[in-house]
Amino acid sequence: MKRTEQLIQDLPDPDEARRFLGQLAENHPSEHIKLLKNEGLLSDVLTLVSFSPLLAVTLLQNPGYFWWLNRKRLEDGVRGKDELLESLARFTLTNSQLEPQVLFARFRRRELVRIYLRDIRGLATIAEITEEISNLADAILESALAHARREMDNRFGLPQETDDKGRAVSSRFCIAGLGKLGSKELNYSSDIDLLFLYSDEGETSGIGSRDAVTNREYFIKLAEYTSQLIGRQTGEGAAYRVDLRLRPHGSLGALALSVGDTVRYFRGEARAWERQVLIRSRGCAGDIELFKLFFNEVEGLIFSKSETVETALANVRRSKEKIDLENLNRRGFDVKLGRGGIREIEFLAQALQLAYGGYDRWLRIPHTLISLSRLADRKHLSDGELTELSDAYKFLRRTEHVLQMENGVQTHTIPEESEKRLVVARRVMYARGGDFDGDLETHTDNVNRIFSRVFGAESVVTGSVKIGSANAAKNTFSAGSDPIRAVSPHFADMIASHPDFPSDLCDGGAEFTEPDYESEMMSAALFGVSAFENASRESFSADKEPSKIPSSAFGQSLSAMRQAWTRLQLGIVVADIFDKITIREAKRLQTKLAEASVAAALRVVSGELARLTGAAGGHDVSIPLDLAVLALGKLGSRGLDYDSDLDLVIVYFDPKEPIAGLTPSEFYSRAVELFSTTLSSMTRDGNLYRVDLRLRPFGSKGLSAMSIDAFLAYMADTAAIWEMLAFVKLRAVGGDSSLGFTVENETRRLVHQRAAALDPDSLQEETKRVRLALQNERGKPLRSGEIDIKYGSGGMLDIYFAVRYLQLRDNVPDGANDSSTPFVLARLSEKYGHTLSGGSTLPALRPLIDGYEFLSTLDHNLRLTIGRTTRIPLANDAALKTIATRMKLPSTADLLESLTLHRLQIRSAFDAILSE
Numbered sequence: 001m002k003r004t005e006q007l008i009q010d011l012p013d014p015d016e017a018r019r020f021l022g023q024l025a026e027n028h029p030s031e032h033i034k035l036l037k038n039e040g041l042l043s044d045v046l047t048l049v050s051f052s053p054l055l056a057v058t059l060l061q062n063p064g065y066f067w068w069l070n071r072k073r074l075e076d077g078v079r080g081k082d083e084l085l086e087s088l089a090r091f092t093l094t095n096s097q098l099e100p101q102v103l104f105a106r107f108r109r110r111e112l113v114r115i116y117l118r119d120i121r122g123l124a125t126i127a128e129i130t131e132e133i134s135n136l137a138d139a140i141l142e143s144a145l146a147h148a149r150r151e152m153d154n155r156f157g158l159p160q161e162t163d164d165k166g167r168a169v170s171s172r173f174c175i176a177g178l179g180k181l182g183s184k185e186l187n188y189s190s191d192i193d194l195l196f197l198y199s200d201e202g203e204t205s206g207i208g209s210r211d212a213v214t215n216r217e218y219f220i221k222l223a224e225y226t227s228q229l230i231g232r233q234t235g236e237g238a239a240y241r242v243d244l245r246l247r248p249h250g251s252l253g254a255l256a257l258s259v260g261d262t263v264r265y266f267r268g269e270a271r272a273w274e275r276q277v278l279i280r281s282r283g284c285a286g287d288i289e290l291f292k293l294f295f296n297e298v299e300g301l302i303f304s305k306s307e308t309v310e311t312a313l314a315n316v317r318r319s320k321e322k323i324d325l326e327n328l329n330r331r332g333f334d335v336k337l338g339r340g341g342i343r344e345i346e347f348l349a350q351a352l353q354l355a356y357g358g359y360d361r362w363l364r365i366p367h368t369l370i371s372l373s374r375l376a377d378r379k380h381l382s383d384g385e386l387t388e389l390s391d392a393y394k395f396l397r398r399t400e401h402v403l404q405m406e407n408g409v410q411t412h413t414i415p416e417e418s419e420k421r422l423v424v425a426r427r428v429m430y431a432r433g434g435d436f437d438g439d440l441e442t443h444t445d446n447v448n449r450i451f452s453r454v455f456g457a458e459s460v461v462t463g464s465v466k467i468g469s470a471n472a473a474k475n476t477f478s479a480g481s482d483p484i485r486a487v488s489p490h491f492a493d494m495i496a497s498h499p500d501f502p503s504d505l506c507d508g509g510a511e512f513t514e515p516d517y518e519s520e521m522m523s524a525a526l527f528g529v530s531a532f533e534n535a536s537r538e539s540f541s542a543d544k545e546p547s548k549i550p551s552s553a554f555g556q557s558l559s560a561m562r563q564a565w566t567r568l569q570l571g572i573v574v575a576d577i578f579d580k581i582t583i584r585e586a587k588r589l590q591t592k593l594a595e596a597s598v599a600a601a602l603r604v605v606s607g608e609l610a611r612l613t614g615a616a617g618g619h620d621v622s623i624p625l626d627l628a629v630l631a632l633g634k635l636g637s638r639g640l641d642y643d644s645d646l647d648l649v650i651v652y653f654d655p656k657e658p659i660a661g662l663t664p665s666e667f668y669s670r671a672v673e674l675f676s677t678t679l680s681s682m683t684r685d686g687n688l689y690r691v692d693l694r695l696r697p698f699g700s701k702g703l704s705a706m707s708i709d710a711f712l713a714y715m716a717d718t719a720a721i722w723e724m725l726a727f728v729k730l731r732a733v734g735g736d737s738s739l740g741f742t743v744e745n746e747t748r749r750l751v752h753q754r755a756a757a758l759d760p761d762s763l764q765e766e767t768k769r770v771r772l773a774l775q776n777e778r779g780k781p782l783r784s785g786e787i788d789i790k791y792g793s794g795g796m797l798d799i800y801f802a803v804r805y806l807q808l809r810d811n812v813p814d815g816a817n818d819s820s821t822p823f824v825l826a827r828l829s830e831k832y833g834h835t836l837s838g839g840s841t842l843p844a845l846r847p848l849i850d851g852y853e854f855l856s857t858l859d860h861n862l863r864l865t866i867g868r869t870t871r872i873p874l875a876n877d878a879a880l881k882t883i884a885t886r887m888k889l890p891s892t893a894d895l896l897e898s899l900t901l902h903r904l905q906i907r908s909a910f911d912a913i914l915s916e
Helices: 004-008 015-028 028-038 039-051 054-063 065-072 081-094 100-120 128-155 216-232 259-268 272-277 286-303 309-326 342-356 370-378 381-407 418-429 436-455 485-486 491-496 519-543 552-577 582-612 664-680 710-717 721-727 738-757 760-778 796-809 821-832 846-865 877-886 892-913
Strands: 160-161 168-170 173-178 192-198 256-258 283-285 627-631 644-654 731-735
Touching: 004 015, 004 039, 004 128, 004 877, 015 028, 015 418, 015 710, 028 065, 039 065, 039 100, 039 381, 054 065, 054 582, 065 100, 081 100, 081 128, 081 259, 081 283, 081 731, 100 128, 100 216, 100 381, 100 644, 128 173, 128 216, 128 283, 160 173, 160 216, 168 796, 173 216, 173 286, 192 216, 192 259, 192 283, 192 286, 216 627, 259 381, 272 309, 272 627, 283 286, 283 821, 309 342, 309 436, 342 381, 370 485, 381 418, 381 436, 381 491, 418 436, 436 892, 485 491, 485 552, 485 877, 491 552, 519 552, 552 582, 552 664, 552 877, 582 627, 582 664, 582 731, 582 846, 627 664, 627 738, 644 710, 710 721, 721 738, 721 796, 721 846, 731 738, 731 821, 731 877, 796 821, 796 892, 821 846, 846 877, 846 892
Parallel strands: 192 256
Antiparallel strands: 160 168, 173 192, 173 283, 627 644, 627 731
């Protein structure tokens, strides 16, 4: 296969990439040849055009952009307004023949090529991307204003006003951004909502081609001309769609007003929603200090101390209800205005800012994500709600970006047509993995639930089958003051939403008794299977095709499994919070629950495959699955923790003959798809785990399931060093146990055999390279002082990579029944004669032993207290205090000091081991 085709085949829309290359070869053959010779640039260009036919057209029209992009594509950091103004000035010099409207539109389109590539590649966060898009708008506004100002000054002379001492001074002018531009969260295809302000009344000097005019007339003409420069349509479109309807008096009002008149309007005439708009406002171009003077005058009106919580929430709720009515009959799901969409997140944040910002200036911040964080810090949102809202906002904005950058259209609606929706899903989940529809449902449900909680709306609760003890008491513990909520608001909310959870566990009074996880989960799985057996018997007696039987049983099994799993998981949580079990026991129990869930999921899959393939008959409504589920990562090392992914590889015994009319490859690919759905898909009862299959041979390009022979051949001949470092922890966790143990043992033998044959320097260099690459990709602080305890320097990955390197270098395999990091560190210590430091051949293990104990305890308590994160929540003092207390540390300062010390020692040990 040609290398170019390899680059194309895994793209979200490979046909679009092929079409682009064909058009480039036809229209620009020399550029086509040059591009094919630069594989890195070629990959980026093909990825871009696969995401955006709009940018494909841009690049075809301007093939010189390839080489500009080649210089810019590896740059880091957000480009600020001043830097973009410099770029625009250079662009103007080389395109001086263009009309300003065309020049601004072309410059914006060129910069979007660079920004969107960073977005697709995950080189910047959503917050950074929207900030840079906003900075681009600021720069173009600033340049357009300067151009318009020169024109107006040449016509009418300089605008002037009289100061307090009666002297003539130059008048000042500012363009304020509202909405997403005001909060620096602009979309790729957003309108820009503008407000034009000037300092005071007066008149121009009259030194120009025309007579003097009033300041009012001058600044209205200035606002009109500036708007035309960036908003007037040309043959290449406009730079931006300009929306001026949010100015005082709306479309009937003057385009520009003095600061005094604008302040008087907001004091006397503005409605509540108009004041709400100013939450997200800032000076974008012109005299920024003038905007600050204006905002100081109206800030007390926006965030009023006389505003009651009830009134603030009611006003915002009315605005949202009006939007809902206007969009009642819209087809398709709107990620902005739909249920659980972006607007609900924005309005939720703004409502709480209005409700509490009168007395708390710290809450007065335009940016949505920052405002959510500060609201959580003040306990107006729980930490769990903050995580859910932030994750949903990022997911929905990413989806919005994909929708808008397809053709440069301001759309927020996910297409209903299956093929178009599939392309959107591929683009959104590209390089990230996951289930688009499931994630969309999860995030919007979370947002709407929190929105309903804040605004006091009734939540719609659908019926579901309850699995559990028949005499389970209704949970009535106090949701506001219980000890569980004090430690973990996230899990407290889960308990409160499950009235079948035993109430005697909620106060820590009951002793923890380990359940039979496999029996409980299998009973839940068989709940739906039993329903299917009854339905299938009726269907067969009526001579109906099994594949036509409605799959209600599958849904019932999923629902029952999720309810059983939640009850069992919460039992571990409560025992953990009340110190009934140790951290090691909590991980052991979660590992057992995951293994039980895998077994139950396989039982459900065998029944569903029987239905789908028409193989069900008589009383046997399942198909044998000759496969093994193998685990890596935390599950592989028996250290699963709260909200961990399941890193899995699935292999099967190849019968060399069809199964239920399908080739073995087709059959087991379908089985794995159903298996992943059973464990990870989101239903109204939640989900169990995120299943990650990306570590399988050949990664995303490989089959979701491999025959055992193909898998072992890959491990023997093809697996790279980084894969050997991962597969050293491979463990059978489900399916046919004899198959699983055979593959586990043989893989371990092959990995260690191949490692022994490697050049030691190659093993060392590759281990260090992969570790540091992960640090650069995932461990960079998003803001000053931020600490990542997994990916950052001195984090958990330093320990994992050092330990696995030593295992491979010195042939120290995992134990038959214990593959945990502490066990392996103990085995390494024993091998090295209990020497914990010294010499160039004996690694310094003590920092790794102590560091792992500290970091794993910290990681566990982070997951318990605020949810899944690898970054220390420095702004969340309450959570840090809770974690410090649970770790038996006197204060958060001691926690952070200990963390710093361990990280330094871990990195030092890592460097020593990887440089021997």
